[in-house]
Amino acid sequence: MASQARIRGNARAPRPAYRSACHRSLFEPEAARCDVCDARVDPEGGSRGYAVDGRGLLMWSRGDTTRWEEPFLCAACGAAIGLSALEVWRREDEDE
Numbered sequence: 001m002a003s004q005a006r007i008r009g010n011a012r013a014p015r016p017a018y019r020s021a022c023h024r025s026l027f028e029p030e031a032a033r034c035d036v037c038d039a040r041v042d043p044e045g046g047s048r049g050y051a052v053d054g055r056g057l058l059m060w061s062r063g064d065t066t067r068w069e070e071p072f073l074c075a076a077c078g079a080a081i082g083l084s085a086l087e088v089w090r091r092e093d094e095d096e
């Protein structure tokens with residue numbers, strides 16, 4: 001009995017030796033999710049009133065190579081990032 005109690009106290013759930021996946025998890029596309037908060041996003045830019053889901057644009061260059069990504073953004077994160085960028089640009093304009 002004492003050994004069983006010790007085993008239970010230190011026991012972890014046994015890990016399966018393999019994982020399985022159904023057809024849906026293997027072949028159907030994942031739902032679009034916001035790159036910031038992981039909320040579900042309508043990839044077609046659907047709206048709920050003034051809240052419009054969409055994509056951001058991230059560009060960077062190194063040497064002669066320019067790359068970009070267009071991550072999904074929910075309406076709240078897109079608005080927050082857009083307003084933050086406008087505020088940064090406004091402050092830069094004031095400094096000049």
Ligand SMILES: [Zn+2]
Pocket residue numbers: 034035036037038039073074075076077078
């Ligand atoms: Zn978001």
